[in-house]
Amino acid sequence: MSLTTLRDRVRAATTEKPAPDATMDALAAIPQQSAPDQLHTSAQAEGDDVADLVLNWLEQYGGDFTKALPSHIDVKAFLSAVRAALPGLVRCTPASLRQALLTCARFGLIPDGRHAVIKREGKTAVFVPMAQGYVELMYRSGRVGSVHVGMIHESDEWSYEPSAPAPLDFTHKPRVELSKTDRGPAILAYAFCWMTSGARSQVIVLSREDAEAIRDEYSSAYQRAKESGANDSFWHTDFDKMWAKSALRRLHKVVPMSAELVALLKADEAGDAGQAQIVHAPASEVPLQEDAEVAHAFAEASQDPQDARTRPLLRKRSQPRRTTRLQRRKASRR
Structure with missing residues (x-):
C-alpha cells in the first residue's frame, strides 16, 4: 500500500x-x-x-x-x-x-x-x-524608516493629488469612530514608505478593479482554484488582504530593494505559479538546481509501480575534462 x-x-x-x-x-x-x-x-x-x-x-x-x-x-x-x-x-x-x-x-x-x-x-x-512579512524585510534593509499600508473605505476622508509635493499629495483620515458597516466597503488600497534619509516614496494606489486585474493576469493559484471549483485561493478567501499586499508589492518599483526582498518576491511568485521555491541559487549552481528540481518531482510522485515505469532515468551531467600539468607540457612542445 x-x-x-x-x-x-x-x-x-x-x-x-x-x-x-x-x-x-x-x-x-x-x-x-x-x-x-x-x-x-x-x-x-x-x-x-x-x-x-x-x-x-x-x-x-x-x-x-x-x-x-x-x-x-x-x-x-x-x-x-x-x-x-x-x-x-x-x-x-x-x-x-x-x-x-x-x-x-x-x-x-x-x-x-x-x-x-x-x-x-x-x-x-x-x-x-503576507503583507507584514514584506514590511518586516523592508525594515531590515536599513533604508526604510517606516512603511504605511492601508485601506480607504467609502466613508473615510481622503485626497490624492499626484502632482502636489509630498506629503500634501496624499492624505487619509479613517472614520474609526464608525462601525464597519457605517464605514462602508473598501474602495482603495494604498502603500508608501518614508526612507531613513527623510524622503518619502511615491504613493501606490490601487482600486478594486486594479486588484482584480492583477489577480486575473498574474495569479496562477487563483486560476487553478477557480478552474477546479475549489475557490480556496487567498484571492477567494482573503481578497482585501491580497489587495493590500498587491499595493505593497508594487513599492519595489519605486523603493530601493535589498537582495533579500527581491528573493522574497521571486519565491512568492514561484509559489503562486506552482513552481519550486528555491532560495539563494547562484548562477554556478543552476545545473545542480535543475537536477534537484527533477529529483524533487520524482520523490513527490506517487509510489505506485505503474507510475514508476513512466519515470525517465536521471542522467549524470558531463563535466569538462581537466588537463594535467604533464599533458600541458607535452602540448606546448609540439
Missing part, C-alpha cells in the same frame, strides 16, 4: 526507529486505516495528536531550521508557530512541507498568519509571505 499522505509517511518513519513514549501513544491513538476522503476530517478531529506527531518528525531537522533562521528567532518559537497550522497540512507530502518551512525560515518569517502562511496546494505545501 503506497504512503501518499504526510501522516502515513511520518507514522512509517517514526515506527522504524525508537520513538518517545508520547509519540508512540499518539501513533496508537490514530486509526490504522483511513480512506483518503476521510483523512482530512479525521485529522481535524485528532488535531492535537497529529500536530504533535508531525512536530516530532520536524524536530529531527531542528539543526537545518537553526541554520536557516536568523539569530534573533529561536527554533522552538518557530516550530511552536508551525504547530497550529499542521492539522490543515496533513495531506501535504513531507518533502514539500519541509521545503516550505525551510524557505520561510531562511527569510526569518514566522508562519503565524500575519508574516507568512504555509498553504496546501493539492499535496504540496507552499510558503506564502
Whole structure:
C-alpha cells in the first residue's frame, strides 16, 4: 500500500526507529486505516495528536531550521508557530512541507498568519509571505524608516493629488469612530514608505478593479482554484488582504530593494505559479538546481509501480575534462 499522505509517511518513519513514549501513544491513538476522503476530517478531529506527531518528525531537522533562521528567532518559537497550522497540512507530502518551512525560515518569517502562511496546494505545501512579512524585510534593509499600508473605505476622508509635493499629495483620515458597516466597503488600497534619509516614496494606489486585474493576469493559484471549483485561493478567501499586499508589492518599483526582498518576491511568485521555491541559487549552481528540481518531482510522485515505469532515468551531467600539468607540457612542445 503506497504512503501518499504526510501522516502515513511520518507514522512509517517514526515506527522504524525508537520513538518517545508520547509519540508512540499518539501513533496508537490514530486509526490504522483511513480512506483518503476521510483523512482530512479525521485529522481535524485528532488535531492535537497529529500536530504533535508531525512536530516530532520536524524536530529531527531542528539543526537545518537553526541554520536557516536568523539569530534573533529561536527554533522552538518557530516550530511552536508551525504547530497550529499542521492539522490543515496533513495531506501535504513531507518533502514539500519541509521545503516550505525551510524557505520561510531562511527569510526569518514566522508562519503565524500575519508574516507568512504555509498553504496546501493539492499535496504540496507552499510558503506564502503576507503583507507584514514584506514590511518586516523592508525594515531590515536599513533604508526604510517606516512603511504605511492601508485601506480607504467609502466613508473615510481622503485626497490624492499626484502632482502636489509630498506629503500634501496624499492624505487619509479613517472614520474609526464608525462601525464597519457605517464605514462602508473598501474602495482603495494604498502603500508608501518614508526612507531613513527623510524622503518619502511615491504613493501606490490601487482600486478594486486594479486588484482584480492583477489577480486575473498574474495569479496562477487563483486560476487553478477557480478552474477546479475549489475557490480556496487567498484571492477567494482573503481578497482585501491580497489587495493590500498587491499595493505593497508594487513599492519595489519605486523603493530601493535589498537582495533579500527581491528573493522574497521571486519565491512568492514561484509559489503562486506552482513552481519550486528555491532560495539563494547562484548562477554556478543552476545545473545542480535543475537536477534537484527533477529529483524533487520524482520523490513527490506517487509510489505506485505503474507510475514508476513512466519515470525517465536521471542522467549524470558531463563535466569538462581537466588537463594535467604533464599533458600541458607535452602540448606546448609540439
